[in-house]
Amino acid sequence: MTKNTQQQTERAFASSPCASPDLADPEQARDVARWRKAERSRLRAARLDMTVASRQDKGADMARHLDDLLQDRFDGAHGLTVSFYWPIKGEPNLRALMVQLHEQGVQIALPLVETRAAPLVFRRWTPETRMVHGDWNIPVPPPEAEQVTPDITLAPLVGWDDEGYRLGYGGGYFDRTLAALSPRPVTIGIGFESARLATIFPQPHDISLDFILTEAGLRIAKDTR
Template sequence: MTDKHELRATMRAERKRLAGLDPEAASRAAEQADALPAGDTVAVYRAIGSELDMDALSLALERAGRTLCLPVVVERDEAMLFRRWSPGEPLELDDAGIPAPLPLAGTLTPDLILTPLLAFDATGARLGQGGGYYDRTFAVVPHAIRIGFAYAGQEVERLEVEPHDIRLHGVLTEKGYRALP
C-alpha cells in the first residue's frame, strides 16, 4: 500500500493533469448546482493551484439565493471558521496563507460545506492536503452536509481511513452530483 505522502504527490500530479486536459470542467460542474442538497448557507472555497475552480459554482449558488461563506484559518491547529462572502468582495490572506474574507464580514455556520480534495472514493473517504483543517472543522459542525468538489478522475478505488477522517456525504464533479453512503 502506498503511504499518504506518496499518494498525495501522485494525486496532486493527477489533478494537475486533469486540469490541463479539461479547462471547462468547473463550468460543467457549476451547471449542476441545482442538484446539490438543500442548505441556505453554503461554504465555498478559493481554489489554489490545480483545485477545481469554484468561481462559476459560487455565482450559480448565489443566483439561486444561497448565502455564501468562505473558510478562514485563524489558528493553525484549530477548526476553521466561516465568514460571509459574495463573489467580487475583497479578500486577505488568513493564517494559512489562503485568501479569506475580511473580519468585518461576519461569521456564519454553513449548512453545506464544499471542500477541495486530492482524491475520494465511493464510500465518501476523502484525501485532503494533509493539514487536517477540514476534518477538524467537520468535527465541530457535524450537522453540515459535506460535499467534495473535484474532477471525476480524482476518484480512486479505495482510500485508507484513519479515526480522525470524516467522510463526505457526496461529491460534485463535471459529470454531476452523486450522493455517497
C-alpha cells in the same frame, strides 16, 4: 489506483487498515500516512498536468452538477448558508456559481484558518468582498466580514473513494471542523474523476462525506433527510 499499485499498497500492511480491529495501531498509522503523502503528491501532479482548457471544462461540468444537486435536494439552497472554497493549485473553479447563487439569495461563505490546529472559521462572502491573503496565501474574506455557520459545506478533493472518504491536503482542518460543528453541515466533496481511489484506508479521525461530485456527475449520495 491501478491494480498493481493497490496490491503493493496492501502488501505494506499486515492486514487491510479498513478491516483491522485496531485502526489506531501506531505502525499501521505511519504506513497509512506515508502512503497518503505519496498519493497526494501523485494526484496533485496529475491535476496540474491537465491543460487549462480541460480543467475549465471539467469545472464547468461540476458547477452544473452541483447546481442540479442543490436544486433537487435543497430547494436551490434558498435560506441556507453554503460554504465554498477559493480554488488553488488546480482545484475545480466554482466561483461563477458562487456569484450566481449569491444573486439568487443564497448566503455564501468561505472557510479560513484563524488559529493553527483549530477548526476553520467561516466568513460571509459577496462579489463585493475585499479579499485579503490568508493562510497559505489563499484569498479569504477580511476579519470584519460576518462570521457564519454553514448549512452546506464544499470540500475540494485531492482524492476520494467509493465509501465517501476524502483525501485532503493532510492538515486535518476539515475533519477537525466537522467534528466541532453542531449540527454538522451537509458535506459535498468536489473533485476530478481521475482522483478516484480504491480506498484511502480510512482512519478513526476520517469523516465520510454525504455527497461526492466529479465532472461525471453525482458519484456518492447518502440520505441526508
